[in-house]
Amino acid sequence: MPPMPPMPPTLPQTPPPVDGLVSAARRNLREIAHGLSHPSHPSTPLLADAPKRWQRLLPYPVVLALVATFVPVTINVLIHQYGVNGGLAGALAVAQAAPLLMLAHRPLQAWWIIFPADIVGAVALLGHPVDRFGIWPWPAPTLVGYLFVLLALALRETRQTLAAIWVATGAASLVLHLISPERSNGSALLLVVLGAAVLVIGAAVRERGDAQRRLAEQETISEAERAQRTLLEERTRIARELHDVVAHHMSVITVQADSAPYRISGLSEEAVEEFGAIAASARESLTEMRRLLTVLRSEGTAGERTPQPGLDRVQQLVEATVRAGLPAELSLAADVSDVPQAVDLSAYRIVQEALANVVRHAPGARTRVSITSDGDHLTVLVVNDRAEQPGSPLETTGTGHGLVGMRERVRLTGGTLDTGPLPDGGFRVAARLPLATASPPASEDS
CATH class of the missing domain: 3.30.565.10 (Histidine kinase-like ATPase, C-terminal domain)
Structure with missing residues (x-):
């Protein structure tokens, strides 16, 4: 017997590439960027699924009231409290408050307009004397309006998107505070804290509504399945009982057809063969029926064997x-x-x-x-x-x-x-x- 050829050396298996910190960070950043640039919901009204019509229409008067309130209030505050000229105050007020109209349908797109406008407004206020300031970097109308934006986002967007928005808000507040710490008097931190609270509350309300909606859908499906199962069970029970009824009559037909040649004298050979064919057909029908309905019978149940x-x-x-x-x-x-x-x-x-x-x-x-x-x-x-x-x-x-x-x-x-x-x-x-x-x-x- 010739000697076995030597086995080739086993090459060490290359371990699968490990997802390093840099690649994981890149992947997460891509997901965050996608969440910030792509809304997680279609452009439907905020309460489009509400059962009553006035509830579905409610977001529209709310956003109209917000715009009608914040545009003049922001202009008035910027002019009289911060000394901003009327043209710049009007432009900042429109940029910061007018996009609130989009909160009913597209809150994420509204955030992309309002957030940069708020930062531009904070930078524009740096050119005014510090003693004229009330609150910086986020004046009161800007801060409250931004909280409404965060609330609308929390009611529509995913947790990952909300976390990215909160981080961006905190980063902008920190950078502005570092640019002019002597001007910052707490509104930067206040927006971060209040923003976190609003996002958490809004997300909790949204998730609770989603859970109730899924539960209602599941209950509807379960009720439909229960009704269908009830119908099938009752049909199965009736089929079992009908099997007994039909089997009784078919058995009678078989017996009568088999005994006809002995009970009736003078039958022709053709008639005897016809009775035999009738009996054979009846037996075959009984066999087929029992075969088809075997699955409907519970052979271990004594109640199924009792007379109906x-x-x-x-x-x-x-x-x-x-x-x-x-x-x-x-x-x-x-x-x-x-x-x-x-x-x-x-x-x-x-x-x-x-x-x-x-x-x-x-x-x-x-x-x-x-x-x-x-x-x-x-x-x-x-x-x-x-x-x-x-x-x-x-x-x-x-x-x-x-x-x-x-x-x-x-x-x-x-x-x-x-x-x-x-x-x-x-x-x-x-x-x-x-x-x-x-x-x-x-x-x-x-």
């Missing part, structure tokens, strides 16, 4: 409800022996759910159950009065499962359902189910 109830057990249902403390009366004026099995089961379930709703939401209310038939339709009526027992209902809000189940059952049989409160505080459930074979309405999902 019908109108012959409504009397027991009402008696059990009376024993539970609900005064209920039953009027059964229909021949339950000729009712189709699907209608029989649906009517029982409707009465069961209606009585359960009365127990949950109106305990102690007098309830009347009426089941009548005119030969073509079966009418199920459950009416309850206002709850007379003291105390609160067992449930103050419902999930809607009961009404969804009633509607699905009535829709399945091609009937109609009418539910709603009564003027005296009670509630009414009325279902009209056809006794003849009827095609249900087309599914909305098809």
